[in-house]
Amino acid sequence: MNRKIYLDNAATTKTRPEVVEAMLPYFTERFGNPSSVYEFASQNRTAVDEARAQIAKVLGAEEKDIYFTAGGSEADNWALKAAAEAYQEKGNHIITTKIEHHAILHTCEYLEKHGVQVTYLDVDENGAVKLDELKKAIRPTTILISIMFANNEIGTIQPVREIAEIAKEHGVLFHTDAVQAFGQVPIDVEGMGIDMLSASGHKLNGPKGIGFLYIRKGLKLRSFIHGGAQERRRRAGTENVPGIIGFGKAAEIAQATMEERAKKETALRDMLIERILKEIPYVRLNGHRTKRLPNNVNVSFQFVEGESLLIMLDMQDICASSGSACTSGSLDPSHVLLAIGLPHEIAHGSLRMTLSHETTEEEIEYTIEKLKEIVAKLRSMSPLYEDFVAKNKIPQED
Amino acid sequence: MYSEKVMDHFTNPRNVGEIEGASGVGTVGNAKCGDIMRMYLDIDENGVIQDCKFKTFGCGAAIATSSMATELVKGKTIEEALKVTNKAVMEALDGLPPVKVHCSLLAEEAIHAALWDYAEKHGIKIEGLSKPKSDIHEDEEDEAEEY
Numbered sequence: 133m134n135r136k137i138y139l140d141n142a143a144t145t146k147t148r149p150e151v152v153e154a155m156l157p158y159f160t161e162r163f164g165n166p167s168s169v170y171e172f173a174s175q176n177r178t179a180v181d182e183a184r185a186q187i188a189k190v191l192g193a194e195e196k197d198i199y200f201t202a203g204g205s206e207a208d209n210w211a212l213k214a215a216a217e218a219y220q221e222k223g224n225h226i227i228t229t230k231i232e233h234h235a236i237l238h239t240c241e242y243l244e245k246h247g248v249q250v251t252y253l254d255v256d257e258n259g260a261v262k263l264d265e266l267k268k269a270i271r272p273t274t275i276l277i278s279i280m281f282a283n284n285e286i287g288t289i290q291p292v293r294e295i296a297e298i299a300k301e302h303g304v305l306f307h308t309d310a311v312q313a314f315g316q317v318p319i320d321v322e323g324m325g326i327d328m329l330s331a332s333g334h335k336l337n338g339p340k341g342i343g344f345l346y347i348r349k350g351l352k353l354r355s356f357i358h359g360g361a362q363e364r365r366r367r368a369g370t371e372n373v374p375g376i377i378g379f380g381k382a383a384e385i386a387q388a389t390m391e392e393r394a395k396k397e398t399a400l401r402d403m404l405i406e407r408i409l410k411e412i413p414y415v416r417l418n419g420h421r422t423k424r425l426p427n428n429v430n431v432s433f434q435f436v437e438g439e440s441l442l443i444m445l446d447m448q449d450i451c452a453s454s455g456s457a458c459t460s461g462s463l464d465p466s467h468v469l470l471a472i473g474l475p476h477e478i479a480h481g482s483l484r485m486t487l488s489h490e491t492t493e494e495e496i497e498y499t500i501e502k503l504k505e506i507v508a509k510l511r512s513m514s515p516l517y518e519d520f521v522a523k524n525k526i527p528q529e530d
Numbered sequence: 531m532y533s534e535k536v537m538d539h540f541t542n543p544r545n546v547g548e549i550e551g552a553s554g555v556g557t558v559g560n561a562k563c564g565d566i567m568r569m570y571l572d573i574d575e576n577g578v579i580q581d582c583k584f585k586t587f588g589c590g591a592a593i594a595t596s597s598m599a600t601e602l603v604k605g606k607t608i609e610e611a612l613k614v615t616n617k618a619v620m621e622a623l624d625g626l627p628p629v630k631v632h633c634s635l636l637a638e639e640a641i642h643a644a645l646w647d648y649a650e651k652h653g654i655k656i657e658g659l660s661k662p663k664s665d666i667h668e669d670e671e672d673e674a675e676e677y
Contacts, residue, residue, distance in 0.1 A: 435587065436587070437564055437565075437587055437588050437589055437592075438589075439589035439590055440540070440588065440589050440590050440592075440593055443532075443537075443540065443590045444541075447541065456564060456589070457563065457564045465564065475561075476561060476562040476563075476564070477561035477562065477564070477587075480561070480564040512546070513543065513546050513585055513586060513587075513593065514566075514585060514586070514587040515557060515566050515567070515568040515585040515586065515587055516561060516566060516587045517587075518548065518568070518585055
């Protein structure tokens with residue numbers, strides 16, 4: 133292998149060349165501010181709205197219900213904080229899960245300091261929300277349910293339609309953080325009953341620094357960034373025109389290629405999962421076996437630690453990520469892996485590999501071979517493995 | 531992120547393994563935090579560390595500090611080995627990122643734990659050595675599960 137094998141597409145993706153090409157003129161000759169009166173700049177207003185339409189189409193949404201933000205985190209912050217404020221007369225209770233992205237969890241913690249009550253739902257061993265527990269958690273004061281569409285670490289896809297139905301029955305708003313799912317799996321905000329949805333450009337081969345919040349028509353959410361009249365007065369700031377154009381293009385391509393991509397990625401994903409489970413002992417799959425993102429693999433290797441695994445993979449030009457504490461900057465491993473019931477030491481040994489449309493079978497083969505070598509090497513250095521071998525009298529090859 | 535020396539000791543760790551019938555063995559850290567170090571010492575009748583081996587479950591820095599610690603104590607007397615502090619290990623590795631300093635502390639503790647074991651086995655007291663703080667065997671809870 134003489135090129136990098138990039139298996140961290142849940143972290144970010146490579147911007148597609150067509151996307152870069154679409155963006156470039158907006159840095160140079162088409163640099164104008166869409167709010168300006170003169171022709172060359174005001175044309176950018178049309179370009180921005182065309183991108184908005186491309187995105188709306190992927191969601192089955194109305195064009196004007198898409199509000200561009202600086203990314204997924206801003207969209208999540210906006211949805212939660214603005215809903216808490218707008219519906220405070222109705223109540224002060226939000227329901228979310230223990231496996232949300234920190235953009236949701238830390239926003240909830242912030243809101244808790246300001247008088248909002250938050251229920252963090254447990255998930256089952258596969259990372260799926262338990263619908264009966266969701267129903268039980270709803271109070272007369274519940275104003276919002278925010279549950280991610282698909283998990284960024286373990287890939288599990290939530291029963292979004294059912295969640296939305298429950299929310300609707302109880303007259304509660306439903307927001308979903310779809311940063312990992314948008315452009316990867318079909319989403320229909322109308323058909324699924326989604327009231328608000330966050331997404332980000334750089335997870336679907338678009339640019340960084342651009343995202344959006346879908347807000348269903350009729351929701352009275354205040355502006356999050358105050359200033360000019362952009363985004364129908366709901367999100368001030370001169371539009372990130374190149375970003376928006378790039379995001380629109382990426383969304384368009386994602387939609388056009390979704391079926392074919394999902395088919396290809398799912399086949400490679402399943403090959404990777406099955407071969408690892410078969411060829412490496414003492415390993416488990418994290419997340420649901422089938423109800424998961426087409427490109428997500430998350431496994432835990434017993435007796436080894438994730439960061440050392442990542443560095444050794446990097447030395448073989450394989451890029452991946454881990455839920456180990458050492459990669460999170462704290463002593464605790466990933467909150468998602470703990471929430472699905474993994475003991476700490478198993479969570480420390482987790483490895484996430486997220487594929488893209490460019491991933492090849494050859495790359496997967498190479499990755500499996502390297503993983504076998506690296507895991508064996510780290511286990512030969514591990515006191516946990518030494519104890520396990522001694523206890524279970526496992527014969528070792530020299 | 532890591533210095534060249536750390537990377538060198540991580541990718542080509544010195545003295546990995548076990549010593550059968552070791553004079554002293556010490557295990558520190560716990561799996562919960564993601565770092566466990568086990569240090570084996572072979573100490574001769576003159577109190578000189580003839581051999582030292584380790585096994586470590588942990589990040590790159592944990593493995594590199596274990597490797598460097600074994601290099602630093604090898605051939606030393608017990609008194610000299612006691613002076614191998616976490617700072618000495620860090621300096622020998624050309625530094626560690628701030629979040630990884632605890633790994634070097636673990637290396638120091640592992641040496642102390644192995645020396646403590648040696649002293650207990652031989653019924654001697656080593657001046658300046660106190661009982662190691664952390665030892666996984668004190669709260670061993672995890673049964674290895676097969677997946």
